[in-house]
Amino acid sequence: MTEVPQERKLVTAVPGPRSQELMARKSAAVADGVGVTLPVFVTRAGGGIIEDVDGNRLIDFGSGIAVTSVGNSAEAVVRRAAAQLAEFTHTCFMVTPYEGYVEVAERLAELTPGDHPKKSALFNSGAEAVENAVKIARAHTKRPAVVVFDHGYHGRTNLTMALTAKNMPYKEGFGPFAPEVYRVPLAYGYRWLTGPEHAAEEAAAQAIDMINKQIGAEHVAAIVIEPIAGEGGFIEPAKGFLPRIAQFAKNNGIVFVADEIQTGFCRTGQWFASEHEGLVPDLITTAKGIAGGLPLAAVTGRAEIMDAAHAGGLGGTYGGNPVACAAALGAIETMKELDLNARARRIGEVMLPRLRAMQEKFPVIGEVRGRGAMIAVELVEPGTKQPDPAVTAAVAKACHAAGLVVLTCGTYGNVLRFLPPLVIGEDLLNEGLDIIEDAFAGV
Structure with a gap:
């Protein structure tokens, strides 16, 4: 090296x-x-x-x-990934599993917010993680609707384009998009019309009102939000907004999904940005910083929710590739040591x-x-x-x-x-x- x-x-x-x-x-x-x-x-x-x-x-x-x-x-990423490369590059975890995948899931259970029992499923990209989080939430709740927010970005697959707010360049010309996706206001303090001091309360009230009136909370499987909106402009929702939305989700049996793909793994000064306001999401999606540059993503969350999908319902040929898992263990080692x-x-x-x-x-x-x-x-x-x-x-x-x-x-x-x-x-x-x-x- x-x-x-x-x-x-x-x-x-x-x-x-x-x-x-x-x-x-x-x-x-x-x-x-x-x-x-x-x-x-x-x-x-x-x-x-x-x-x-x-x-x-x-x-x-x-x-x-x-x-x-x-x-x-x-060094730890290169060392661990190189050692794994020398042993084997792939078997497909769904065919013949390997320890690295399990170890990454154990580390995610340890690092993500909350002390409840947790499980994970590993994928290749952030968009895959978000898409699978929605699948899991729908399987758990038996409900169809998904709520997302202005300025949100969640990926480039058909479902995640529907979840993403910005048209150009992410959605232009690629529709029609997946149904049962609903968008509500984000507490964007700098641009809130009545001023940043009112943004949290007013945006939460508007979002909850729209969910109740336009969808019905009883039809919502998941609320998906970035604790800091990434592609939308690094918008940190006004303080108090995220806890109100999370509490609304809890009160109505809705799975609260924190999209920590850009914010996770020490980027904001905590392991996960949800921790800044004491949030304990039901599910967290991760990718980007997880594996030091190798393609890996995860959905981690409450064991009873993660187990809602039937056997064979989650996965993918390369999901949790052994070399990427080794790199992730090296990245987490580096994050802790430094x-x-x-x-x-x-x-x-x-x-x-x-x-x-x-x-x-x-x-x-x-x-x-x-x-x-x-x-x-x-x-x-x-x-x-x-x-x-x-x-x-x-x-x-x-x-x-x-x-x-x-x-x-x-x-x-x-x-x-x-x-x-x-x-x-x-x-x-x-x-x-x-x-x-x-x-x-x-x-």
Whole structure:
């Protein structure tokens, strides 16, 4: 395993000539629907650095969309995955099982909120996890309806596109979508019309009223929500909103599903973002940060709910692949050994004051928000709350040119999001913030 020097280095323009050649090959061979945020082709990565084929080293504030929280080549992940590769790559857990799958399920039972008996089922992607959580909830409740929220994102399969709020690029042209999905308001404090101080109470009241009137609570199998809306703009619902929705679900026999795919595994400074308000979800969906970059996802929850599906009703050929399970055990080992919850909190302590100082300088920054190492700035036309996606794209482009990987998101395309690896050095963190400040000054 080669160590990647932990310093930014630009030897060509970004993207360089070799990356441009490879992009031409990509255009000829890969479907146009598979987009690219930053067209640099990677040769190696680790810590807080991505190195491309032209020899440029970029600071990583994206983590492959919150996947490589332990770094792109964490020692324990590589060691455990390599050892498993040498033994066997696959048998299919549903045919002849193996211990790694069981061990991951045991770790998930230990780490997720609540001390009730828990079980898990493993899959390949976040969308699969959400889809299976809905299947399990329907099997348990014998009810059809699923409630989701404005600004929510839950995946790209047919059912999870229906659950996802934003049309472009996730849903445009791909319908019709799965039925019995209902959308209700989210307590988006920054954009709540009567002000953030009223958002939790009013949004919860509206959501509950809509469920009762338009669906009937007795017909709802599951309420599915991200504790912090990810693709929707890193929106942390106004404090008090999530507990009210969870209590409503409990009172009405509805399975409360926390989609922790982007927020889970130390990203927000706790193992799971649900813990910030003391939530104990019935089911939790996880993926992204779970396995240090290998494809793995899970549904974990109350044993009596998880056991509702009949034998053979859950699974998939690759679900809980042995190499991915080994990687997950290595990622969890790394998170514990390095106390990545504390590292995530420290990243927030460094980033948030710097970004708030920028907000004072640059009136285009409407709000700075986030928890731990899941941080965003929402950009608006100065003096208004009118979203400014053009400036957002320009700032991101300037960061990319300077050797910093940043991502955008948001229902209105006007949010810059920062997801640095939790193992990034503070020198790189501060250098990345300098680049962001220069980008705002330049734009």
